Amino acid sequence: MSERDTICALASGQPPAAICIIRLSGDAIWKLAGALLDCGLPEPRRATLTKFRDEDGNLIDEGLALFMPGPHSYTGEDTLELYLHGGPAVIEHAISTLIKEPDVRMAEPGEFTRRAFEAGKIDLTEAEGVADIIEAETTAQKAQALRQLTGGLTEQYDHWRAELTGILALIEVAVDFPDEDDAPEETTAPVITKLNRLIGQLEEALGDRGIGEKIRDGFRIAIIGAPNAGKSTLLNRLAGRDAAIVTSRPGTTRDVIEIRRVLGGQVVWISDTAGLRETEDEIEAEGVRRAERVAAEADLRLLMVDGASPELGVLTSHYRQAADMVIVNKADADLSADLPDFNYKISARDGAGVAELEAALADFIAKKAASVEAPVITRARHRARLVEGLSCLIAARDALDLGTGAELAAEDVRLAIRHLGAIVGTVGVEDVLGAVFSQFCIGK
Ligand SMILES: Nc1nc2c(ncn2[C@@H]2O[C@H](COP(=O)(O)OP(=O)(O)OP(=O)(O)O)[C@@H](O)[C@H]2O)c(=O)[nH]1
Ligand SMILES: [Mg+2]
Structure with a gap:
């Protein structure tokens, strides 16, 4: 055949x-x-x-x-x-x-699952769930993948698409009113109510602070602070290996160095960064820019202060605001009388206080992961389509609201249906299929 x-x-x-x-x-x-x-x-x-x-x-x-x-x-x-x-x-x-x-x-990688998708056995979110459960390392990743592969997202998107199809039918009735300039308010008002409800649901899904993607891809912790504070020493201790170069010279670290750990039941990427200071050195200045970028994207910022010479962190006081925890290091040395407010005091070199710090990090990440129950969005691909779908719905609602045209509104709703359809793989997905399935291992 x-x-x-x-x-x-x-x-x-x-x-x-x-x-x-x-x-x-x-x-x-x-x-x-x-x-x-x-x-x-x-x-x-x-x-x-x-x-x-x-x-x-x-x-x-x-x-x-x-x-x-x-x-x-x-x-x-x-x-x-x-x-x-x-x-x-x-x-x-x-x-x-x-x-x-x-x-x-x-x-080819993922070809069995691709055939399952093409045969209509599973949709694209379920196929992604299959890939994710094979990669799952933490219980949270496994639970999320399992929910997805057993149709948890399919159900949600099917529901939204069905709602939209209903709304579209109502708008089309309004468009067909022959004797009116535009749809009468009695017909548009209930449609606007329905649209608003759906807009609220999409906004809620999008307001998940990226937790679903983070459970899958890892949370991020950035260690920032003055040069020589002991950031790389702490990273090495958390990694249990010599991942970063440590020397007594301020300005040792230039690139961002990342290690991967499981903390609080979640995959976590911990980044060591260049010490923050004004510098003429072009390479170091780029290091400082990267440190700032990493800090901005992190879920948790650790600001490290050299307990022996806190005055070296003049520039870092500028970052205090953004930091989630301030850590005084070198507790083994003669600590300055002039310490800033801090959350933890450790000796990264000797390990004193590091276990408590680690427990606090684990707790912070675990709480953050639990802050959104069963996130709908688990990949950037879903988020991008959902954002577009949402803006179509808002445009449709506004068109009806302002009476600028039921026909325009209908077109926007049609577009929104397409965006949601692309997430589950019913339309317009030729371009993403290759990307999705190439991430699989061979044999699945
Ligand atoms: N006494 C003491 N010295 C420490 C401690 N942690 C780090 N040091 C020393 O401080 C110096 C700088 O340590 P690093 O870990 O390289 O500091 P850093 O913050 O990464 O420095 P940059 O990469 O230059 O920004 C080294 O000589 C370390 O041995 C500590 O807990 N106690
Ligand atoms: Mg360093």
């Missing part, structure tokens, strides 16, 4: 492993099973113990074969899974044999 290649990939992890799973999808399966499996085409949905041979009849391995005929399979096509011993030689022999068969080739 279909002219498509049959695709094949190792779906399980790095060998060696006890068992590996080799996955196939496409029309060549029935022929290939007849030629290579002693059991022939296995009975559908029943794990069948069989010998698996190459084209010359040499034994590749003995294992289980599971046949799931289309359309009731993941991809909607005939699929076959082979459970073999997970050694590299077995996998090599098996895959090289399979791709020698006519019309069989290695799958």
Whole structure:
């Protein structure tokens, strides 16, 4: 029926492993099973113990074969899974044999899921959920991915699109009023009410402070402060390794150095930055600009003060306002009598007070992550479309409100439906499909 290649990939992890799973999808399966499996085409949905041979009849391995005929399979096509011993030689022999068969080739990253999407088995947000759950490292990422892959977002967007379709129908009735210059108020008033309700819901979803994207991509903590305060020393301690260069010379760090940790149940990127000071040095000045940028984008700013010489942080007092926590470092040394107000006192070099600081960071991030329940937006892609959808709805509402034209309003609502449709992948997605599926691992 279909002219498509049959695709094949190792779906399980790095060998060696006890068992590996080799996955196939496409029309060549029935022929290939007849030629290579002693059991022939296995009975559908029943794990069948069989010998698996190459084209010359040499034994590749003995294992289980599971046949799931289309359309009731993941991809909607005939699929076959082979459970073999997970050694590299077995996998090599098996895959090289399979791709020698006519019309069989290695799958591209995400190609099984792409076929599932194209067969209408899942929408684009569910496909993204599949990619996310494979990558999930924290329980929060897993929960968010699982909600998405089981249709949590699909339901939300389907609901909004259905509402909009209803609104569009009402506006079109208004447009068709033959004897009026424009739609009478009795018809537009309820439409405006409905639009306003939807606008409120979209605004609420967009007002999530990016928590969904942060749960997925990581929260950000920036360490800023005067040169030589001990920022890099703290970063290294939090990383448990020598990630950044530490020297007694002020102005050591120039680039932003990031490490990744799990804190408070969330993925967190912690950035060490160049010490903040006025400088003639072109490289250092660029470092200071980068530090400012990182601080501006962070979820939590740690302002570090050299407890032995707080006067070096003249410039940093300017940043105090923006800082979420002020940390006095070098508690082991002779501390100045002239310390600013601070939240934590540590010795980054010796580790004193760092455990308490870490607990406070974890607590801050955990609270921030929990501040929005079940965020609707989990990717920048969704946010961009939702923002556009919202502005169309506002334009439609205003057009009806000001009586500038029901026809214009109808067109705006149609556009909004398209934007929301693009999120779930019903329209205008050719350009994003490649980007979405290339992020997958091979075999899924
Ligand atoms: N006594 C003491 N010295 C420290 C402590 N933390 C860092 N230092 C020393 O302070 C100096 C500067 O440390 P860094 O970590 O490089 O400071 P920084 O803030 O990254 O400096 P820049 O990259 O120049 O902005 C080094 O000599 C460190 O060994 C501490 O807790 N106690
Ligand atoms: Mg440094």
